[in-house]
Amino acid sequence: MKFTVTKQALLDGLQRIQNIVSNRVTLPVLSNVLLETTETGIQLTATDMEASVRTETPATVERAGSTTIPARRLLSIIRELPAEEIQIETDTRNITSIKSGPSFFKVYGLSKDEYPAFPSLEEKRGFSMKQSELREGLRKTSYAISLDETRYVLNGILFSFRDGRLTLVATDGRRLALCDAELGEIKYPAGHERDFIVPTKAIAELQRLLVDDKEVRLHVGDNLVAFDLGTTVLATKLVDGTYPNYRQVIPGEAKERVTIEREILHHSVRRVSLLSSDKSGSVRLNFTKNNLDITSNTPEVGEAKESLAVAYKGRDLSIAFNPEFLIDPLKNLPDDTIALELIDEMSPGVIKINSAQRFLYVLMPMRVSV
Amino acid sequence: METSSREHGFSGGTPQAPHSTPSREQVVSENFSLLWNKLSEVIRQRVSGDSFERWFSRVSVLAVTPESVTLGVPNPIHQFFIESNYSNLLNSAVEEVCGGPLNLIFDCSGDSHSELKTEKEPTEEFVAPTQVPAARSMNTGTSIPTGMNPSYTFDSFIVGANNQFAHAASQAVAHAPARTYNPLFIYGGPGLGKTHLLQAIGHQILATKKNAKVVYLRSEQFTNEFIDAIQNNALVAFRKRYRQADILMIDDIQFFAGKGATQEEFFHTFGALHDGHKQIVLSSDRPPSEIANLEQRLVSRFEWGMTAEIQPPDMETRIAILQGKASRMHIEIEHWVMEFLADKIRSDIRRLEGALMRVAAYKSLSGQPLNLEALEHLLRDVLQEQARRAVTIDQIQKKVAEHFDIRLADMTSKRRQASIAFPRQIAMYLSREMTPSTLIEIGDAFGGKDHGTVIHACKLVKKRMEEDPKARHLVRLLDQQLQR
Numbered sequence: 001m002k003f004t005v006t007k008q009a010l011l012d013g014l015q016r017i018q019n020i021v022s023n024r025v026t027l028p029v030l031s032n033v034l035l036e037t038t039e040t041g042i043q044l045t046a047t048d049m050e051a052s053v054r055t056e057t058p059a060t061v062e063r064a065g066s067t068t069i070p071a072r073r074l075l076s077i078i079r080e081l082p083a084e085e086i087q088i089e090t091d092t093r094n095i096t097s098i099k100s101g102p103s104f105f106k107v108y109g110l111s112k113d114e115y116p117a118f119p120s121l122e123e124k125r126g127f128s129m130k131q132s133e134l135r136e137g138l139r140k141t142s143y144a145i146s147l148d149e150t151r152y153v154l155n156g157i158l159f160s161f162r163d164g165r166l167t168l169v170a171t172d173g174r175r176l177a178l179c180d181a182e183l184g185e186i187k188y189p190a191g192h193e194r195d196f197i198v199p200t201k202a203i204a205e206l207q208r209l210l211v212d213d214k215e216v217r218l219h220v221g222d223n224l225v226a227f228d229l230g231t232t233v234l235a236t237k238l239v240d241g242t243y244p245n246y247r248q249v250i251p252g253e254a255k256e257r258v259t260i261e262r263e264i265l266h267h268s269v270r271r272v273s274l275l276s277s278d279k280s281g282s283v284r285l286n287f288t289k290n291n292l293d294i295t296s297n298t299p300e301v302g303e304a305k306e307s308l309a310v311a312y313k314g315r316d317l318s319i320a321f322n323p324e325f326l327i328d329p330l331k332n333l334p335d336d337t338i339a340l341e342l343i344d345e346m347s348p349g350v351i352k353i354n355s356a357q358r359f360l361y362v363l364m365p366m367r368v369s370v
Numbered sequence: 371m372e373t374s375s376r377e378h379g380f381s382g383g384t385p386q387a388p389h390s391t392p393s394r395e396q397v398v399s400e401n402f403s404l405l406w407n408k409l410s411e412v413i414r415q416r417v418s419g420d421s422f423e424r425w426f427s428r429v430s431v432l433a434v435t436p437e438s439v440t441l442g443v444p445n446p447i448h449q450f451f452i453e454s455n456y457s458n459l460l461n462s463a464v465e466e467v468c469g470g471p472l473n474l475i476f477d478c479s480g481d482s483h484s485e486l487k488t489e490k491e492p493t494e495e496f497v498a499p500t501q502v503p504a505a506r507s508m509n510t511g512t513s514i515p516t517g518m519n520p521s522y523t524f525d526s527f528i529v530g531a532n533n534q535f536a537h538a539a540s541q542a543v544a545h546a547p548a549r550t551y552n553p554l555f556i557y558g559g560p561g562l563g564k565t566h567l568l569q570a571i572g573h574q575i576l577a578t579k580k581n582a583k584v585v586y587l588r589s590e591q592f593t594n595e596f597i598d599a600i601q602n603n604a605l606v607a608f609r610k611r612y613r614q615a616d617i618l619m620i621d622d623i624q625f626f627a628g629k630g631a632t633q634e635e636f637f638h639t640f641g642a643l644h645d646g647h648k649q650i651v652l653s654s655d656r657p658p659s660e661i662a663n664l665e666q667r668l669v670s671r672f673e674w675g676m677t678a679e680i681q682p683p684d685m686e687t688r689i690a691i692l693q694g695k696a697s698r699m700h701i702e703i704e705h706w707v708m709e710f711l712a713d714k715i716r717s718d719i720r721r722l723e724g725a726l727m728r729v730a731a732y733k734s735l736s737g738q739p740l741n742l743e744a745l746e747h748l749l750r751d752v753l754q755e756q757a758r759r760a761v762t763i764d765q766i767q768k769k770v771a772e773h774f775d776i777r778l779a780d781m782t783s784k785r786r787q788a789s790i791a792f793p794r795q796i797a798m799y800l801s802r803e804m805t806p807s808t809l810i811e812i813g814d815a816f817g818g819k820d821h822g823t824v825i826h827a828c829k830l831v832k833k834r835m836e837e838d839p840k841a842r843h844l845v846r847l848l849d850q851q852l853q854r
Contacts (some may be wrong), residue, residue, distance in 0.1 A: 151450060152580055153446070154450065158823060171450070173450040173451055173453065173454030173455070174451075174452070174454045192500070244445055244446040244447035244450065245445045245447050246447060248424065248445065248447050248448070248451075249447065249451065251420060252420060343418065343420055344418050344420075345418075346417055346418035346421060347418045347420050347421055348421075364451070364454070364455045367416075367459075
């Protein structure tokens with residue numbers, strides 16, 4: 001294999017795949033990146049056996065071929081190279097020489113034969129959507145993913161297709177985020193319902209990779225899903241199991257509803273939370289007519305209070321939430337205002353947005369005394 | 371909503387000291403729906419109507435033991451939300467109604483519409499394996515910790531007189547981890563099944579308690595990871611890995627000998643686990659007190675729980691092992707071949723199985739029937755190795771004299787004071803047991819003694835061994851040292 005590539009192009013490609021290469025690998029070859037020549041350039045592949053990413057980058061190929069090279073080492077070499085143009089050549093023993101201006105490196109690699117095959121995308125049900133649409137959907141839900149590994153079905157986002165609509169759900173047992181996303185031109189066949197859980201690591205990678213307004217094509221298999229972004233494809237195993245019945249969590253009809261400026265609420269809660277204790281930290285929202293007092297206090301530390309003018313018409317109500325959980329949606333929503341729906345002190349609060357797309361955030365209240 | 375969802379009653383499978391108040395016993399005997407009614411009365415007062423309806427209306431009590439209450443929930447989502455949001459409430463309700471804290475166990479298997487394909491065992495507070503319906507404990511998908519051989523189970527372990535005790539102790543530990551013998555210390559020579567027993571405990575626990583953190587490793591791995599952790603400044607992660615285990619099993623602990631820092635680290639790991647009522651299982655090729663360069667505080671801790679020895683299998687057990695192995699491998703071996711193997715290879719099961727493999731391979735490759743000559747040729751190196759271990763009367767005399775610090779000449783003298791006669795008798799007994807020599811030959815070798823003297827010596831030593839554990843230990847030790 002022999003090709004010439006610009007430093008920027010190779011760096012871009014490596015950065016797209018490098019997060020998948022884990023530090024603790026079970027097989028030595030998994031710490032390598034697979035380099036293959038294509039007609040228009042080179043293709044880079046990385047995998048941790050759960051998730052795999054494959055991406056293309058333009059290069060001038062002189063001799064076709066393939067090899068695998070330790071990914072982190074290659075990335076740090078390329079990053080430090082002084083010249084813009086890089087010449088890479090691999091011999092039959094998988095020894096790769098990297099030449100750039102005055103620098104010369106020789107790196108030992110492993111044969112392509114040892115590298116796990118990239119999952120095949122053929123014969124899988126597919127549909128498409130806007131990359132930005134999916135990215136927004138993930139941003140609105142991913143913070144609610146459970147990090148508790150014993151609840152492994154919650155360690156990811158549920159992709160649920162019902163009636164030609166895609167719903168994303170994440171929950172950790174204390175809150176639940178749900179949003180709908182619009183599908184693109186290639187629709188999932190109507191009448192086919194399908195639920196699958198995309199694991200947390202793949203979600204994090206997707207959020208990095210989804211950038212532009214182009215389409216992303218999803219190929220869904222029995223136990224894996226592939227996201228085809230054009231030059232880059234991410235394939236991941238699905239979480240084995242079925243998502244619990246999340247509809248159980250969504251409360252019934254709200255008694256009170258108030259619209260609040262998102263950013264103002266976000267910053268107020270953040271300030272007030274500075275004086276809620278670390279352990280059982282809570283902030284209390286006290287609603288009175290046209291006013292919202294946000295308070296917190298920690299014995300022997302101090303207390304904080306901030307007042308907001310809000311259009312609240314209901315009965316006086318006081319409810320406590322975990323400040324971090326309250327801030328998460330406020331931080332990640334793009335809308336100017338949010339609607340907070342409440343039933344009573346002990347029932348969950350629900351955050352919604354005034355938009356055509358459904359978004360729902362259910363937050364369990366904190367009961368200060370048991 | 372409480373952030374600290376694990377307080378009393380949720381202390382990770384820790385057996386609660388059973389307060390046997392009369393009210394508790396009453397409750398246990400009462401029927402379950404009555405108990406749930408009482409609990410829900412308490413809960414209803416403290417949550418909103420909507421929350422009660424949503425989370426508690428379809429919950430039921432499935433089982434009650436002195437330590438725990440099993441709650442049936444319709445869907446895993448109930449378990450997740452009740453655990454995260456209402457565990458303190460539920461615990462205090464249980465405490466109020468039952469008169470003391472109990473562990474809470476959730477069971478969401480009852481729902482036929484359950485959305486979970488692979489059901490998850492409730493987390494750490496799972497305590498009583500017997501309460502789980504059999505179908506659930508058969509769940510597949512348990513990940514086997516690295517380094518464990520899936521075929522090392524209790525089912526495949528051949529029990530004989532030599533290992534009966536160790537086997538029983540292991541089963542007791544597997545059925546009630548950290549309740550009976552903690553730590554369990556298994557020792558015995560190489561190839562006698564220590565690793566098999568250790569891993570069988572691990573498999574058994576994983577089969578009944580799916581989310582148990584079972585950590586199995588060889589002592590060398592512990593040392594290496596410890597050194598690694600020091601170098602990479604990752605001691606916290608290292609400690610977390612081992613101190614949060616539910617069952618820690620370390621194989622070949624004798625390699626800790628002389629490694630001071632590792633011993634120190636393990637001492638603390640041991641303390642953390644033992645204090646947290648987590649099971650520890652260790653194996654070694656010799657009893658703790660005989661591991662040289664092992665800190666005294668570790669020795670005493672190793673001897674704290676149960677020390678079980680595995681001895682070399684007897685003839686019948688060896689044949690049973692061969693038969694078991696042959697049937698697992700689906701090969702047929704003539705009985706006389708098994709007897710030959712069992713007779714010639716006495717001390718090491720690994721070697722025994724290796725020889726069996728060799729015979730099986732010979733049969734399937736050459737296609738010729740085996741005869742004694744071919745067999746002897748086939749196994750010549752193994753047999754030679756065994757033969758080399760054959761001991762002579764001279765060696766026995768030397769060893770015994772050295773051990774008791776008496777002169778070699780005393781072995782053949784006629785002196786009859788106990789400090790000399792008893793060692794001599796032991797040497798005669800060992801000669802009788804370990805060499806093919808006749809009584810007369812042994813008598814001659816011990817300074818022209820009568821064959822009756824030798825018989826008397828053997829009887830006497832046997833009797834002393836039956837009555838006095840010290841004598842038994844002594845003879846066994848000499849026996850082992852001679853075979854080494």
